[in-house]
Amino acid sequence: MSLRVVDHSPTDAGHKRNPGFPLDLDWVGRVRMNRSALERRAATIGTRRTVKKEYQLAWLLKAITMIDLTTLNADDTAGRVERLCAKARHPLRSDIVDALGIAKLDIKPGAVCVYHSFVATAVAALQGTNIPVAAVSTAFPHGLAPVETKLKEIESSVADGASEIDIVIERGMVLRGDWQALYDQVKAFRKACGDAHMKTILGTGELATLTNVAKASLVCMLAGADFIKTSTGKEKVNANLPTSLAMIRMIRWFHEETGIEIGYKPAGGISHSKDALNYMALMKEELGTHWLQPHLFRFGASSLLTDIERQLEHGLTGNYSADYRQPMV
Numbered sequence: 422m423s424l425r426v427v428d429h430s431p432t433d434a435g436h437k438r439n440p441g442f443p444l445d446l447d448w449v450g451r452v453r454m455n456r457s458a459l460e461r462r463a464a465t466i467g468t469r470r471t472v473k474k475e476y477q478l479a480w481l482l483k484a485i486t487m488i489d490l491t492t493l494n495a496d497d498t499a500g501r502v503e504r505l506c507a508k509a510r511h512p513l514r515s516d517i518v519d520a521l522g523i524a525k526l527d528i529k530p531g532a533v534c535v536y537h538s539f540v541a542t543a544v545a546a547l548q549g550t551n552i553p554v555a556a557v558s559t560a561f562p563h564g565l566a567p568v569e570t571k572l573k574e575i576e577s578s579v580a581d582g583a584s585e586i587d588i589v590i591e592r593g594m595v596l597r598g599d600w601q602a603l604y605d606q607v608k609a610f611r612k613a614c615g616d617a618h619m620k621t622i623l624g625t626g627e628l629a630t631l632t633n634v635a636k637a638s639l640v641c642m643l644a645g646a647d648f649i650k651t652s653t654g655k656e657k658v659n660a661n662l663p664t665s666l667a668m669i670r671m672i673r674w675f676h677e678e679t680g681i682e683i684g685y686k687p688a689g690g691i692s693h694s695k696d697a698l699n700y701m702a703l704m705k706e707e708l709g710t711h712w713l714q715p716h717l718f719r720f721g722a723s724s725l726l727t728d729i730e731r732q733l734e735h736g737l738t739g740n741y742s743a744d745y746r747q748p749m750v
Contacts, residue, residue: 433716439681441611441645444604449639454631454667463662467699477698478521478736481729482528484697485512487715489555489686491534491723493654502539506546509533512726513733514747520737530726531715532585536561537578544582555585555620559610562653564589568606575613586614589622589653595637596629603637604644611645620648620686626658631667638671648684654721659689662703669707685712688721694732697725
């Protein structure tokens with residue numbers, strides 16, 4: 422089978438990292454989000470246009486390159502992390518790769534995401550692959566620990582080889598409207614990250630309003646965040662399209678004002694290929710095809726890859742296979 426696919430390799434040449442900017446409280450004060458309007462717009466994603474047949478397969482292959490393959494469980498072990506890294510090295514079964522004729526694309530996930538205590542294990546398991554290791558840090562998932570403890574956690578993960586750090590904010594700062602405290606803390610986290618890129622988890626399901634989500638997004642971007650991310654995956658409400666739309670529009674506004682491109686990462690509950698296609702369509706329509714690259718868009722997911730494999734096999738055979746034919750670990 423011959424697929425007309427775009428280049429799936431990470432493309433960040435010429436990408437300028439967010440240097441951070443002074444906190445502009447006037448700008449923060451002007452931010453407003455209309456929930457009803459955002460919900461109406463989000464409801465059109467996936468209904469106005471769809472991708473089918475070989476085009477859908479190409480989109481799903483691209484989706485793999487933007488997955489942060491994740492294990493964040495209380496019972497994680499070094500063995501589980503090593504198996505996840507083995508999956509990252511070979512995200513698709515060889516018979517699927519051969520049938521699609523995509524071996525030369527060397528498709529790999531965007532990163533492997535683990536607790537900071539497993540960073541060294543993941544780095545060793547991924548040696549020679551150029552797959553980044555991302556560490557969740559700063560008292561994940563609640564973010565409630567002394568600042569000094571959270572800074573040391575970041576520094577430890579970076580020292581162990583993490584090239585991406587997923588930090589969490591203190592939601593109470595947003596709910597109180599204490600934007601200066603949020604800015605100062607995120608800026609300190611960014612400094613501790615050094616050369617490691619920082620993804621800032623907002624915990625959007627706990628921020629009460631979409632205006633709060635948008636304002637928190639702006640403050641974190643001003644403080645130097647390379648990515649803004651919806652959720653830890655541990656909240657009752659995780660990623661959804663209206664919340665994503667609010668955050669994406671703040672990314673667009675930030676880019677218009679500063680010229681800096683900020684990445685976006687929806688996380689939590691994204692386990693089906695259709696969900697992935699909807700988020701990709703949203704990014705394409707709101708920010709353009711350029712943003713559909715691993716350095717600007719990621720999925721936080723643990724089971725999405727399994728469903729993508731099933732969909733790819735269906736595209737080849739017309740039949741859906743059992744989940745166990747695409748084991749995650």
